[in-house]
Amino acid sequence: MSLIxxxxxxxxxxxxxxxxxxxxxxxxxxxxxxDGITLAYMVARHPHARASIVLSSGRVESYLKYQELVFDLYQQGYSVFAIDHRGQGLSGRMTANPHQGYVGRFNDYVEDFSMFMLQVVLKHATGPLHLLGHSMGGAIGTLYLQQFPGVFSTAAFSAPMYGIKLPMPKGFIRWLANKLDSSLRGAEPNYVLGGGDYQAVSFEDNELTHSEMRYQAYRKLYAEQPQLQLGAPTNHWLTEALAAADACVLAASKIDTPILILQASEDRIVDNAAQQRAVSSCGQLLVIEGAAHELFIEKDVFREQALNYALDWFERGNH
Structure with a gap:
């Protein structure tokens, strides 16, 4: 735990x-x-910033979900930048049904992030740059670090998507999703088996957090702003994501940027074993015991551990 x-x-x-x-x-x-897709972003510039943090959020998320997190990071003396990845949040959709989780190539996310860095962050950031990613955003961030070394001083990833928890062996899931992928035949993308439009899962059935208050606040936000809603992934997204996750494990273990992996011991969304394989010689993995997948909307006891670990990591890169 933090000494600060x-x-x-x-x-x-x-x-x-x-x-x-x-x-x-x-x-x-x-x-x-x-390709014409509109990408939404936010900037909170601190007048006396000690450094800058760029936030890369997870699947179905928007920076609006992280208003509390952005506020907390700002209060710690950081300027904060965040982008809504294509196909979700306030950014443009690529499918006729706006609820479908879709991306043409996973690297489109990385290219969007690079454009955001060039056109917004690097023009307005102060001090060292730190990357904070969650889940899919951690995978996007990892591939960005691989393709654009030297931009960030450090990175901290909460429950990064270096693998996905699957009901059957990965090889079979990959084969099945590819077989069912209607977009490969020129048709509109289709949901994975059993997938559908956005539905507000009850707190009792959720696998994301133990904090009922933060969970209900998240659901209330999405009810009040339906444009944020996103349903299940498409088959095409799944095949792209599985390949990207495999690439991330290899990339993360070799990247020179110090990466902190924050692992939720009770994660039921991503594969913790894949995170273990991704630790580099200049990186570290810390486990938040008892926490579920969404560390930044977890109960205070888990969230504060994750934030302190991440900020301690960033402090090392501020000097």
Whole structure:
């Protein structure tokens, strides 16, 4: 645990007046990718920033889901930048059904992130740059670090998608998804077996967090802003994601940028064994015992551990 005493927001007091006032100062904008997809982003520039953090969020997420996290990072003296990945959040969709989780090539995410870095972050960031990624955002961040070395001083990934928990062997799932992928035959993309449009899962049935208060706040946000809603992945997304996850394990173990992997011991979304294989000689893996997949909307006891570990890691790169 951190030697530096830090105060973070609490699940018992969400969307405080201080957070609401702060969020009104956040700059929100859009970029247009090479293929015409609109990419939404946010910037919170700290007037006395010790460094800058770039947030790469997970599948189905938006930076709006992380208003509490952005506020906490800002309070610790960091400028914060975040992008909504294509096909989700406030960014443009590529399918007729906006609920479908789809990407043409997983590397499209990386190319979008690179454009965001060039056109926004590197023009406005102060001090060392740190990358904070969650789940799919950790996979995108890992591939960015591989393709663009030397940009970030450090990276911390919460439950990175270096593998996906699957009901059957990966080889069979990959074969089946490829076989069922209608987009390969020129048709509209189709959901994975059993997948469908967005549905608000009850807290009791959720596999993401033990914090009922943060979970309900997340669901309320998505109910109030339906454009954020995303359903299950498509078969095409799944085949792209499985290949990208395998590539991440190889890449992460060789990347020179120090990577901290924050592992949730109770994760039921991503494959923790794959994270173990991805640790490099200049990296580290720390386990948050008892935590579920979404460390940044978990109970305070788990969330504070994850944030302290990440900020301690970043502090090492600030000097």
């Amino acid at each position: 005493p830090r105060i973070f927001s609490s699940e018992h007091r969400l969307t405080t007046p201080e957070q609401q006032i702060f969020w009104r100062t956040v700059v929100q904008g859009t970029l247009t990718a090479a």
